[in-house]
Amino acid sequence: MSDRIFGVVGLLLAIGYAWSALIIQESFLSDAVGPKAFPLIIAGVLALASIAIFLKPDAEPHWPQLGRLLEIAAACAVMIVYALALPEIGFVIATAVAASYLTWRLGTTPLGSLATGALTSLGIYAVFHLVLGLSLARGPLGF
């Protein structure tokens, strides 16, 4: 079943892609092929592959339970917040929080994860910023 849904989604993706390719604004100065042809070929391959996947699906993959899916979604949300907050609150604090969350969800005890997160963050800061001189996001506190 998963592969059939995958095939349909892939086909829709191919159609969307082909449509986006068709509305590319052509420049008045163009080579013999133009900017549309290659994307259209790709859309064709994508569509054929999707149809093949739809017609000949593999065995059902092992999907996780709803709880685990939510786990992954939550981790994604934390990462997105991390990416947006990084320039605002600075590298050390943001990383400590995000790393604590991830290690907690992978089974560290709550107190242990705070310590692990803080150490991870400070360790990366020390190695990458202080030793290697990489510029990391600076928060209002300067680190």
Next chain:
Amino acid sequence: MDTLSSLADGFVIALTWQNLLLALLGCFLGTIMGALPGLGPSNGVAILIPLAFTLGLGATPSLILLTSVYYGAMYGGRISSILLNIPGDEPAMMTCLDGYPMAQKGRAGEALSLSGIASFVGAFLATWGLILLAPQLVKIALLFGPAEYFALFTLAFATLGGVASTNQAKTAFAAALGLGLAMVGVDTQTGVPRFTYGEVHLYDGIDFLVAIVGLFALSEVFIFLEHRHGSADAEGKKIEIGRLVPSFALLKQCTPTMLRTSVLGFLAGVLPGAGASLGSFISYSMEKKLVDKEGTFGTGDPRGVAAPEAGNNAAAGGALVPMLALGVPGSGTTAVLLAVLLSLNITPGPLLFAQQPDVVWGLIAALFIANFMLLAMNIPMIGLFTRVLMVPPRILMPIVAMVSFVGIYGISGSSFDLLVMIGFGVMGWVLRKLDVPLVPVILGTLLGNAMESNMRRAITIDNGNWLTLIDSPLSIALWSLAVIGFVLPMVFGKILKGRMKMAKEEEGAVSD
């Protein structure tokens, strides 16, 4: 003689304190990454690319660092195979077959050092193979025009799934997805934006480093979260190393095996679509047929440890040949190395050998140096590397995720790229669940623009005649190979994959 003097020049470039230190660092990190289950060579190199890039290292030093990581990871993969019966990466799967039984007999130390030596022999011979074969391939590549290059790219994609691929439709899907992503951004030839939907950040396209780190490293973190696989595989197991140095008689017994499998592995690495996994598999199978008269393979025969290790390291070296000479990688990790080259503004291919010989020969010299370092490092420090296996993923995986973010942020300094990377992470996770290979996606994003411009150039030269793509005998040959390479796995893929599995399970039945 020409080759030898170029090689000597390469050593002059590579033998500076900075480069030696980088090689040492790369070997060390690579071995650790190879040893840790879940962090294969592609992952290891991918995470470190942004680092090499943001450190402001020049082309040759960055290459030295990252190829050392590549070779190191190939060495490291065997450690957890032998000690825990869990391959650190896919090519190390065959090493489990005899390595783990040897460890159970209390000969873990011997198995580790023997496989270290076998890895060295394989990689050493393959590097010589690279020196001899790559310049020959360059001569052929000089005959290529844009139409032939277009056919060559198609060949690379068609064979990328490999002989062991089971579902070619999914490989094709992945390749098209990657190519499609490469089209995002301003068209280089006419200057019109494509697939940007008004988003300014997308105008210069999707950075393939962002795609690689997201697809490989972040999706790995998601996989671990899914299984809440937080404790180390080595926890609670007592690891007995035993004597470290293999006896002279043992080495003598294994030498013919190592030599034969090195050659075989190298050839498997050079051929498109074969790669290191197949290299170690056919090496093991061939040795089993040739020398296993008493039926000791699978019960801890040292030759069964030496064969796949020499084979897979030789294949790793062989895979560098098409990547350097043609600019078309034959395996996942070499695709990542190609990304390194491209982000350093080096375009591999025949021109690289003519215009930037210092890069090529410096790299080859670095391979030799890395190889000796790894041999020297692996035997005395094996205790340290086995301790790495004790680091639980619940601590390791957040570090991997955070280092990925640091690296990407270090390059661009924009939150937008981080968001794109998270998107790639999720996509990578879904695709892995659906059994869609990720390497074609990477290769597509890497090569998409070069492939398109070659096609357009060829057709423009011939005044818009599309048939020019299949005009010359050379391109017809390449197209036919592509078709054969794509169709063949549909017939043989299932059989071969089944055999690889069977070999593994047979083993499981014996050892448990």
